[in-house]
Amino acid sequence: MKVLAGMTLEEITNFVLEMKASKFRAKQIHNWIYTKSVSSIDEMTDLAKSFREELKQVAVVTDSKIKIKQKSSDGTLKYLIEYPDGNCVETVLMRFDNRANLTACVSSQVGCAVNCSFCATGKRGFIRNLTYKEIIEQVLTIQRDTGLKITNIVFMGQGEPLLNLNNVLKALEIFNNDFQIGARRITISTSGIVPKINELAEHKLQSTLAISLHAPTHEKRRKFMPIENKYPLSELKPALLNYVEKTGRRITIEYILIKDFNSDIETAKELAYLLKDLKCNINLIPYNDVNSTGYKKPSNNEIMKFKYLLEHSGKKVTVRLERGADIDAACGQLSGKANKK
Ligand code: SAH
Ligand code: SF4
Secondary structure, X not given: OEEOOOOOHHHHHHHHHHOOOOHHHHHHHHHHHHOOOOOXXXXXXXXXXXXXXXXXXXXXXXOOEEEEEEEOOOOOEEEEEEOOOOOEEEEEEEEOOOOOOEEEXXXXXXXXXXXXXXXXXHHHOEEEEOOHHHHHHHHHHHHHHHOOOOOEEEEOOOOOHHHHHHHHHHHHHHHHHOOOOOHHHEEEEEOXXXXXXXXXXXXXXXXXXXXXXXXXXXXXXHHHOOHHHHOOHHHHHHHHHHHHHHHOOOEEEEEEEOOOOOOOHHHHHHHHHHHOOOOEEEEEEEOOOOOOOOOOOOOHHHHHHHHHHHHHOOOEEEEOOOOOHHHOOOOOOOOOHHHOO
């Protein structure tokens, strides 16, 4: 069975031509998949009934399903999606009352090998990469279920996107061409896989690259991000400078604030110094609770002081709004629990 979701217009065209149908059918099917977000071939009502029957013999819209859906008191929706092999990932829809944007937070892998000590995903280890179709499927699932059109995408769900770069790049292409979501509305977040950042720089994408920095020195960063031993800041920093030079784009620096660990004034100064010559914005993320890490978020007062100091160094600094914490949908809380069979 062919799975239509995730196929490009060209692929659908080749497929319908093989079925000896006219090329125009491909446009119609494409529109049903990406714009009208239907779940079944029966809903494609401008296709002749006989053609729909023929199509149903060889294709389905999707082969994945929603296993659990949860709604947060702030409107955030979290879906646990199950793929045919039984593996599950989470995907989150965030809406902000004051903006028209609808942002999908997508996963790029089942589990993650990077194993940052503050993250629920890392705790489960790496299971497998998602195919580009499985990445696309997450956004289509939200669109089908809500009837809404996603406007922004962040690769901030489970997994390290740069360790699955080929599928992520192919998904980006489909988000651009088939969903008509502009590259500038897409953000890829990475823990800092240096060779892949260099590779990505050569693609000169207009998407935003976000770096999970979380600490300004080697000594501190390696305490909670094992990736720092493999790709230390001394290599990451030049890669970021190169990325900005090649793409002209401003990088986003993500920085989790953990009480009594990386949120004091001295550390803020070290961070300001590290980022002095880098074209970047800073996004502070007060630590979200994950079972048994022992970490806590700092007080609002401490957060504001940290922010003020960075702003004083000339950077634009935002504090990330916590979304969906009551359903474990906030940053770092996605564990894909149903995988634990
Ligand atoms: N693997 C990629 C994509 C995940 S993005 C990456 O690490 O960048 C999710 C963001 O949430 C990352 O910046 C991650 O470091 C952060 N995060 C992880 N655990 C968190 C927690 N418990 N509280 C707040 N942010 C967390
Ligand atoms: Fe993996 Fe990102 Fe979680 Fe680190 S924060 S374990 S890189 S998903």
